[in-house]
Amino acid sequence: MSYLRNLPRSRLRVAAILVAGLLAVTACSPGAKDQQTSASGLRTVNLINTKYAAELLPVTAGLSRGIFKAHGIDLKVTKAKSSDVATSALVSGRQDLALLQQAYVVSASASGAPLVMVGNVLDQLDYHIITSKDVTSLDQLAGKKFGGPGPNNGNTAVMRYVMDKAGVGQDKLQYVTVGVQAGILAAIQAGQVQVGLLVAPFDLQARKAGLHDLGTVQKYLPGASAAVIAGVQKTMAKKPDLVRDFLAALVESTRWVAANPDAAIKLLAESEKMPAADAKASYDEVAAIYAKDGTMDSAALQTWIDVAVKYGVMKKPVKPADIYTAEYLKPSS
Incomplete structure (x- = not known):
């Protein structure tokens, strides 16, 4: 080997x-x-x-x-x-x-x-862009932290792509490893990060907790x-x-x-x-x-x-x- x-x-x-x-x-x-x-x-x-x-x-x-x-x-x-x-x-x-x-x-x-x-x-x-209570648009994510499974994970790559496609710039976010879906939701709720990509049932839990849902990534990465x-x-x-x-x-x-x-x-x-x-x-x-x-x-x-x-x-x-x-x-x- x-x-x-x-x-x-x-x-x-x-x-x-x-x-x-x-x-x-x-x-x-x-x-x-x-x-x-x-x-x-x-x-x-x-x-x-x-x-x-x-x-x-x-x-x-x-x-x-x-x-x-x-x-x-x-x-x-x-x-x-x-x-x-x-x-x-x-x-x-x-x-x-x-x-x-x-x-x-x-x-x-x-x-x-x-x-x-x-x-x-x-x-x-079907990733939903979930943000903290103080963030209501992608533009407001400049200087904030994204929580994901890791730097080389598809979840993180999708968010980088979304930030670039939205014209904000993927370099405006700091990328933090917090785990998979449950870990991402917990990190946003705790204020450790301000944005993450979630699917059901975790995005449902996020909305119930008062976090913002900016929609899915489909408009940026269709198909x-x-x-x-x-x-x-x-x-x-x-x-x-x-x-x-x-x-x-x-x-x-x-x-x-x-x-x-x-x-x-x-x-x-x-x-x-x-x-x-x-x-x-x-x-x-x-x-x-x-x-x-x-x-x-x-x-x-x-x-x-x-x-x-x-x-x-x-x-x-x-x-x-x-x-x-x-x-x-x-x-x-």
């Missing part, structure tokens, strides 16, 4: 993920089946998830309404503590697919993780997906029909969620143990951007790659065709 010494710091994390995954694969018995079948005769798909609430609702609805089972799938969903953990599980073969942030997949792929996006859940990036299905091509190639059936079920479920708001909101409230009003607000934020055919905007993906390179999320660009394929989406989808 001497090559690790020559990797830039931003790639060491992904290299560690790959090593962990390879060790896990080596530990697996050589006779392990590539495709598991449950006692009911359904084929098992293991999905590791990093998303929240309404972003996850198409998966939740597919399970609740038996849509995955109707496609011959016994779906097992595991919650990941982080995208790095999810990636390690994919590389090791312990998980078949993952629900991840598009920005993470792009940067991880550029750093060597063998991830490929095969489906889309949300057509737009960037908030939630995608990704996997490792080597794993998916062993069971292409299973991946196709999973995606067909997910598209069907996504369409149901988009077409049945009342029932979807009720399910969201029950599954997430949310107050009905919060469930409605969470659903309303993404209802119009559910990806009803599962495809991804390749041009918007290229834009995000350009943004990621410019603002330091990744050292070198990747080609959209190398990290996204629609080959597993059925034509009827």
Whole structure:
């Protein structure tokens, strides 16, 4: 592993993920089946998830309404503590697919993780620009602090891009590492930072606390997906029909969620143990951007790659065709 010494710091994390995954694969018995079948005769798909609430609702609805089972799938969903953990599980073969942030997949792929996006859940990036009580516009952020997961994270890169596109200048903000969504909200409330990018249910909590919501980043970065299905091509190639059936079920479920708001909101409230009003607000934020055919905007993906390179999320660009394929989406989808 001497090559690790020559990797830039931003790639060491992904290299560690790959090593962990390879060790896990080596530990697996050589006779392990590539495709598991449950006692009911359904084929098992293991999905590791990093998303929240309404972003996850198409998966939740597919399970609740038996849509995955109707496609011959016994779906097992595991919650990941982080995208790095999810990636390690994919590389090791312990998980078949993952629900991840598009920005993470792009940067991880550029750093060597063998991830490929095969489906889309949300057509737009649903980050809300949340500011402290004394800040009501982007112009007022000059000299203030932004709280994010880290300097090379997609969340931070998006905010830098927004500041530049708005004409304020990304250099006018100081960027502070405070953690992921819960940490960002806590940091704004504590006055440690004055702005952060949040999704539901954290943006709902922010508004309830009297913080300002300056809207989503969609006007500045349109077409960037908030939630995608990704996997490792080597794993998916062993069971292409299973991946196709999973995606067909997910598209069907996504369409149901988009077409049945009342029932979807009720399910969201029950599954997430949310107050009905919060469930409605969470659903309303993404209802119009559910990806009803599962495809991804390749041009918007290229834009995000350009943004990621410019603002330091990744050292070198990747080609959209190398990290996204629609080959597993059925034509009827």
